[in-house]
Amino acid sequence: MTDSPAPRPTPAGPSARARARAMDEALDWLVRLQCADAEDTLAFEAWLSAAPENAEAYVEAEALWHGAPLRQVAAQMHQQQRRSWRGRLRSHWKPLATAALLLVGLCTFGNLPLRLQADHLTVVGERQRLQLDNGTKVLLNTDSAFASEYREGRQIARLLQGEAYFQVAEGARLPLEVQAGPLRAQVRDTDFAVRYLGGEAQVRVQRGDVDLQGTRDQRIRLRAGDSISIGPHGFGQRQRPDMRKDLAWVDGRLVFENCPLSQVLAELRRYYPGWIINRNTQLENMTVTGNYRLDQPLETLRALAHITSARLHEYPALVILN
Structure with a gap:
């Protein structure tokens, strides 16, 4: 054998x-x-x-x-x-x-220059509430960098990156000057938001008036309901957006009405601490209407997958739509 x-x-x-x-x-x-x-x-x-x-x-x-x-x-x-x-x-x-x-x-x-300049930093998905020396209340949105100082009788707030919502009370001891890239704003007794991303600033006024100064000493006054963008080449066109949607983040919500899924995903990426990848290009132009919690981006993605009949694959720090 x-x-x-x-x-x-x-x-x-x-x-x-x-x-x-x-x-x-x-x-x-x-x-x-x-x-x-x-x-x-x-x-x-x-x-x-x-x-x-x-x-x-x-x-x-x-x-x-x-x-x-x-x-x-x-x-x-x-x-x-x-x-x-x-x-x-x-x-x-x-x-x-x-x-x-x-x-x-x-x-x-x-990232050292930004860190050295900032008094306050928020990570992806975080919001932070502040109060300045002149009594102004500030709400920092996700992934933002912010600094403030008192200089020569002025309260100056600098949005270095991200998004902030300002509430300037009528009885504020000092006027507020807001700086964000090419933007300079002078305000009293008003509520407004500033977003500064990719070298462009956008202002949305919810209450009161905001006096803006852009590049080349351009000046414009915005009133309640107005919005405008300011880039390296100056002001864009004055807009009258739906503030209920655009400022929903202040109340911890994300609101979309007939919005292409590609834009919805772009906004969700600002709040999700990981990768969101869409591998189905046919989904990009599908319109979405919904009201979602800002602090639950993964739940929002699951809801979007359900209403678009997409398949959602969830991994640590990675979500893929097919």
Whole structure:
């Protein structure tokens, strides 16, 4: 009786190689996305959609990266070798630790001017209430940077990034001057909002009057119900928007009426601390009407998926609509 030959190890098939490749690329993306610009974001979305294993690999790598301190990740990687491609992370442990330290320094330094100027910062999805020395009440919206000071008899508020809602009482001890990029506003006894994103400021007046100064010493007065944008080239056209929708965030709501889903998702991205990716271009022009809680963006996405008959895939810090 002859001994049976020992079984030969089965070589890794294409799917295993594909998962290993996807994990290597996912690790590269984890590093690159820490300080991503618009071009990086588009490239990442293209990579994520290129192959089904890419999304899975990124989610697993991201969960390991963010789900615990790096020392714990190293221990987990040792115990999780039942999936061969995940075990490959062991060889990346030292590069990951080094990259993490470098990224903390690089990203903090890259944002240093903003951090040094700001008295108050809000993270994605956070709002913060303030009161200035002259009694003005300020509500900072998501991902905003704000500073204020008293100078030469003036109360000055600077919106460095994001969005803020100002309530200036009639009996304020000092007039308020608001600065946001190219915008200068002088106000007394008024309620109004300023959004400053991408180098352009937008003002919406809910109550009272607001005197604005733009580039080239342009001046205009807005009254209750008015809205206008101010960019590097001056003022846009005066508008009369629906303040109930545009300022719903002040009351913790997001309101949409016959709004394309692409615009709805763009607004939700400001409040969701992760990635929202739409892989179905046919959904982009579908109109949406609804009133949602600002502090529950994931619940809003689930509702949108239901009314548009889209499939929603939820991962840590990543939501994909199909």
